[in-house]
Amino acid sequence: MQSDTIHLIGVYLKTTAKAWFQYRVDAIMRSLAVFLREATGVVVIYLTLMKFQDLNGWNVYEMLFLCSLLFLTYGILIIFFTGLRDFGNTVRKGEFDRYLLRPRGLLFQIIFVNADWFAAVGHGCLGISLFLVTAGKVGVVWNVGTVLYYLFAVLGGVLIQGAIFLLLAALNFYLLETDSLKELLYYDMKKFAAYPISIYSKVIQICMIYVIPFAFVNYFPAQFFLRKQDGAVYPFACLYLTPVVGGGVYLLAYLFWRYSIRYYKSSGN
Amino acid sequence: MVQLEYVRKFILKDVNLHIPEGMAVGLIGESGAGKTTLLKLVSGLLVPDAGRVSTMGHDPGHYRKRYGRAFSAYFTGIPLLEPQDTVRSGYEGIASVYQMAPSVFVREYSMLTERLGFGEYQNQPVEALSLGQRARVELGAALLYRPRLLVLDEPTVGLDQEAKQALRDLLKERVEQGMTLLISSHDMNEVSHLCGRIALLHKGNLEFYGDQEQLHWQYHSFHTMQMRILGPLPDLGDIPFQQYQIEGDRLTLVYSSNYITSAEILQQIMGQTSITELVIRKADLGQVILRHSKAFLE
Known part of the structure; x- marks a missing residue:
């Protein structure tokens, strides 16, 4: 990467962070609101498991460890992929034209020009909190290998979710509205991913492994550390594939984006 | 470019x-x-x-x-x-x-x-x-x-x-x-x-x-010439003007420079009478376009 590109990324990140946090109290309150909203879902899981002891062999701390990966990856994801998450709105408001006027890659601009820092802080802090609470209680032995695995798993998880956003963004060139599709393909899948996939029907499991591979965002990485019984039915290689799946689906989504962008039409006036 | x-x-x-x-x-x-x-x-x-x-x-x-x-x-x-x-x-x-x-x-x-x-x-x-x-x-x-x-x-x-x-x-x-x-x-x-x-x-x-x-030139832009005359009103018969107006000793002529130049008009008028004040205005771009648009609408 050229030094001016790195410099530009720095400028964009600094600028967006400055813009989002210019009113500090407001920023803290809004980040806290995101944290508490998401934490409510975690509390529901916690209270449910207080009643049932475990879910398909997963105890409460293991479940929260599973959730921590989901929140942490989303917290990182949204620093870079807010522009893609909100891309439908950008196209509808005619703001995509501004990126076409600049001498930089379109995807580069969309990725780095905007960042939902409130969501990043809210989700990120919740993910880190859950990790800190659970990491010592789920029996994971932390060494260089497991730490490296964890980092690559987080990277892969970010890429998988980024690929879904990129795919949905590219669909905006064909469809007038993709919000419902985003709800179905991303947010509903993310809700499913808060629980071990083994509790779902075969159709949903296949969907989460082979179609919208959310299982690789948190379930298989968590299985790598926890080796729960329910994971025995899936190919063993799945435990190691998160970075590969992440890179692969992101590449596919990128190629689809490159192909689709030719269908973008600006208005005459 | x-x-x-x-x-x-x-x-x-x-x-x-x-x-x-x-x-x-x-x-x-x-x-x-x-x-x-x-x-x-x-x-x-x-x-x-x-x-x-x-x-x-x-x-x-x-x-x-x-x-x-x-x-x-x-x-x-x-x-x-x-x-x-x-x-x-x-x-x-x-x-x-x-x-x-x-x-x-x-x-x-x-x-x-x-x-x-x-x-x-x-x-x-x-x-x-x-x-x-x-x-x-x-x-x-x-x-x-x-x-x-x-x-x-x-x-x-x-x-x-x-x-x-x-x-x-x-x-x-x-x-x-x-x-x-x-x-x-x-x-x-x-x-x-x-x-x-x-x-x-x-x-x-x-x-x-x-x-x-x-x-x-292409859109026959019109010039406006306003003058104050000292002496008899001139005969404008040979001037291809678009319109004229006389108010007391003031004469206003509207003409196309495609057909006659301002110098030719002045030469004709000054041969017949004296001029004490003179203002010549070229149509501005807006007037040319307005006229052009009207021509298309007609």
């Missing part, structure tokens, strides 16, 4: 246009004539259905990275600055995109804040500014990195008189320094002051492309 060959898109029909480097071209015509479409084609925001567009030697839709640092465009409705950024940080972002040296940025930014008068609100988010304030900062952003080719679509919408004058002066300076300018505007005063050439679009056809003198 810009070339269009038999270009068709939306309302535009087989438009041919060549703009040499350093030329300022005013794009005029009624609403819906295809001005914005033409400017978007030049900027690479639209792709022609037929024909070819070349901007700075490249297909503008595909090679922006190669020449984009020397190109700038301003369209109402396509903001250059991110709405949540402050004016200053938005400009810093643009400076990075266009790889401006820090010292050059500081110099250009200070000059623009002073000339366009947005220093007062440079630390406010762009989305908090009024329409006029936003237009000032957006236009400044388009000029920041000193492009070699500048495309402006209706740049004076929302600007007050002071800002209009400041923008006009800035653009004039840049054109004198060699910048190529393609500007669409309904403000004929602005176009006639800035542009060496006029491109007149009417319902998607390029009706005229040339300098202002040619435009006056």
Whole structure:
């Protein structure tokens, strides 16, 4: 990467962070609101498991460890992929034209020009909190290998979710509205991913492994550390594939984006 | 610098246009004539259905990275600055995109804040500014990195008189320094002051492309001559005037310079009587266009 590109990324990140946090109290309150909203879902899981002891062999701390990966990856994801998450709105408001006027890659601009820092802080802090609470209680032995695995798993998880956003963004060139599709393909899948996939029907499991591979965002990485019984039915290689799946689906989504962008039409006036 | 060959898109029909480097071209015509479409084609925001567009030697839709640092465009409705950024940080972002040296940025930014008068609100988010304030900062952003080719679509919408004058002066300076300018505007005063050439679009056809003198000639631009006469009223029988008016000792003649020159009229009148005061006015660009539009409507 050229030094001016790195410099530009720095400028964009600094600028967006400055813009989002210019009113500090407001920023803290809004980040806290995101944290508490998401934490409510975690509390529901916690209270449910207080009643049932475990879910398909997963105890409460293991479940929260599973959730921590989901929140942490989303917290990182949204620093870079807010522009893609909100891309439908950008196209509808005619703001995509501004990126076409600049001498930089379109995807580069969309990725780095905007960042939902409130969501990043809210989700990120919740993910880190859950990790800190659970990491010592789920029996994971932390060494260089497991730490490296964890980092690559987080990277892969970010890429998988980024690929879904990129795919949905590219669909905006064909469809007038993709919000419902985003709800179905991303947010509903993310809700499913808060629980071990083994509790779902075969159709949903296949969907989460082979179609919208959310299982690789948190379930298989968590299985790598926890080796729960329910994971025995899936190919063993799945435990190691998160970075590969992440890179692969992101590449596919990128190629689809490159192909689709030719269908973008600006208005005459 | 810009070339269009038999270009068709939306309302535009087989438009041919060549703009040499350093030329300022005013794009005029009624609403819906295809001005914005033409400017978007030049900027690479639209792709022609037929024909070819070349901007700075490249297909503008595909090679922006190669020449984009020397190109700038301003369209109402396509903001250059991110709405949540402050004016200053938005400009810093643009400076990075266009790889401006820090010292050059500081110099250009200070000059623009002073000339366009947005220093007062440079630390406010762009989305908090009024329409006029936003237009000032957006236009400044388009000029920041000193492009070699500048495309402006209706740049004076929302600007007050002071800002209009400041923008006009800035653009004039840049054109004198060699910048190529393609500007669409309904403000004929602005176009006639800035542009060496006029491109007149009417319902998607390029009706005229040339300098202002040619435009006056082609559209039979009328001159108005007002004089105060001392002595008898002259016989105007041989003068091919469009209309005349006599009020006391004041005589007003409207005529086309295509048929008779002002000198010939004066020669005829002064052979018959004396003139104490004389004012000759050429039709301004707005009047020529108005007349042209009426002719089409008729």
